[in-house]
Amino acid sequence: MTLKPAEWQLALPLGLAFASLFLAPFLLLFGVSFFNDDQITQPGFGQWIKFFGDPFHYKVIADTLLLGVKTVAATVIVGYPLALVFIDLGPRLQRVLIFIIVMPLLLSVVVRTFAWIVVLGREGVINTLLLHLGVISEPLRLLQTELGLVISMTQIEMPLMLLPLISVMSRIEPNLRDASAALGASRWRTLFTVIVPLSMPGLIAGCLLVFASSTTAFISQSIIGGVRLIYLPLLIWQQSLVVFNWPFAAVTSLALLVSVLSVIAALSYLGRRAGGAIHG
């Protein structure tokens, strides 16, 4: 054990950076929330009472978290099989697949939202295709619906799910899978008894990132979802950049932060238990 710094000290530099660059502005935001007026002169709990006294805001919180859950579920269901295919490929095809997986990140959010208008729109790609095939006779309403939003978020968030998942999955010993097969387990059984548990840390990390990202993705939510689907980031944008009621914007931001972080803390706890189970 020579020259070993106490492990926690390694987190100090980032901790200091966070204290000065993140915590300080955050505390300022917290302080601002305790003012009643938008000129930030009269201290009081007025904004907190206004936010939590209105049942509409509880619905918006619930909708926001639910959007996150749906997006996570969709990315896991669609993304996990792709990760399974990935680990069975040779190195060259793996690099091609990685390129495909990171593609959504290469489209700027501005262009990406426009592309989804093109795909989901009334005269869009899906409707044109389905009308042409005779599956439907009237264009489906996809744009500005939650279904359309979740579909587009699945694409946007896929890299956040797959990159951590693949980096963990590709380190699972292939021997373990072979052993499982040699013992007569079907591939389904191997999947659920060997691969899924071992890939848990990556899966949880992916879920965390997708959940955090999809619940705060203001541009995608409001452009693809439209403004009839109301999530917390829309309220924060309206309050901070349209009516300039920053105390109320601060309360709304803190509500989003706390509600999303509590879900994440729960997931994180599960992740550590899963990680602990592997290494005993």
Added chain:
Amino acid sequence: MFNRRSLLTGATALGGASLLPMMAWAKGGLAAGIYPGPWEDAYRAIVQPALKKAYDIDLEFASLFAVDEIAKLKASRGAPPFDALVLDPGPRITAIEGGLLEKFDPKKLTNASKLPPSFLDQWGVCVSAQVVGIAYNPKKVPAPKGWGDLLKDPWVSRLGLSGFQTTFGTVALIELAKVFGGSETNVEPAMVELKKVLPKVAAVGQPAAMPGLFQQGQCDVMFTNTQVVAILKGKGVDIEFVKPETGAIAFYNTFHISKGSEQVENAYKYFDTIISKDVQTALMQPPFSFVPANKEVVLAPDLPLKSLEEFSGFVVHDWAKINPLRAAWIEKFNKDMAK
């Protein structure tokens, strides 16, 4: 894309031989907030070289929407990130009430006498006006006559709606409210009527998304200003502007000096350049189509008005009354429209 040739001709005509020079942050510098899109393109092409030529001032633009300008001024109180800025009437009131602007002295502008007297006050100078009405796709729907038509077939099922976040959205919804008995301070009738037809409405979107939604055929009717229509039309989009029967809406764009700016003198020179006859004439040409403020400018034929006197025929609103109500309207719109 814009007709680059007319843009370049306009700029060269103004002596912009050194078009868009590399910016040096010299003594003669000025940072100005400007709206993205046609405003920024036009001001970079026309005002920047003109200011350099007339006063040797290096002009730098921060491309921001009005609300973003206010937010940055408010957050950096006293140490403004830009010296001068352009505003819509609503944000202008917010800025005045928030103490974000320096007092303005019209006498310091040499070109002041060339503007209508009402274009100048103690807070700033009006340099252009926007005219708001209805835009529709002539290949898909017949021309609507007035605001009330928007809620009837065939328009309602092709309507793209945006809320009170923008100046044009707010004034359009006020005019819609007036059709059903509302007023400048009462938009409730519009909300009641909208709610009735809501399931039919093609799109309720962010203002930023509307041009894209319109072009892709998601909606074929929306409210917007003449400049947006002119630009989209210039790009081959099927779009026409309609002056509603109750009159098109006009609102003014004003220039101001940020509180705490250290370049106040340069800001006056910047404004003087913008309102000069030559610059105003160049800004009026397509593809930019700015409505001029200088009385000496001969109006171009494709503008929505024939002379500046016609402004009296446009509907104007009192933003000092509207602004205090807007937060509640936005909240109401959220709740009424929410699925």
Added chain:
Amino acid sequence: MGRRQSFADISYGFVIGAIALLAVVIIVTPVIIVVILSFTDHQSLKFPPTGFSLQWYQQLFDESQSRQIHRAAGNTLEVAALSTLFGVVLGTLAALGLARSRSVAARVADSFFLSPLVLPGIAFGLAALMYFTLIGIRPSLGLVIAGHMIVTVPFVVRTTTASLSQLDPALNDSSQSLGASWFYTLRRVTLPLIFPGIAAGAFLAFMASVDNVPVSLFLSTARTDMLPIRMWGMMEATLDVRIAAISGILITAAFLLMLLMEWTVGLTRRMRD
């Protein structure tokens, strides 16, 4: 494997393959649309295009027509590169420090480092601008870099922690019981094993920085124009096709990078043989 393919195995291949294919379709469709759009001969972002043209790429590369875009792109790349660099160093260290600790303090720190991901960008941008003005720091490129580092480092911390949690602690202990120094163990054992996690995090952080709107909106100045904000204005006001061409170039750059990696990996393999 000499084992006969059972029905379960066939259904496995079919189901997993079909869903994976669906995933690829979902991922690729918008990308294809944008690439097609970037070659349109139409004057605006209208899909489907009526004809083919390279004019948007020409305009994009033309210095006199796209000077502002070039400047914004330069700023954006500089900010992304530096904020990612700082983020990777600090974030990896922090992950190493916290991953295996079970103390409450470590858990709190772990959530703390994730929180910028959850605080909406607008709120952080606003608060940061207020705070820095308050303590007398004016917006600058340096401040944008610092702000981007804060909002993108969670990606590095998260993916690296995930890789570390999978690492067998016995490896570390055996290396060190064999007399290797802590640093040697880190360099020769730990880092190579968690490299995929760090690389994934770094890539996510870099792209998140390149695409960040809210933090740049508040912390940049008239002289530090950023690309996504410029693109936003181009989209909203004029449906400018150059924004599709910008994405086309990013995709091409990533493709070339992949080929380059392919080539270098092949090269090193040959040299080793």
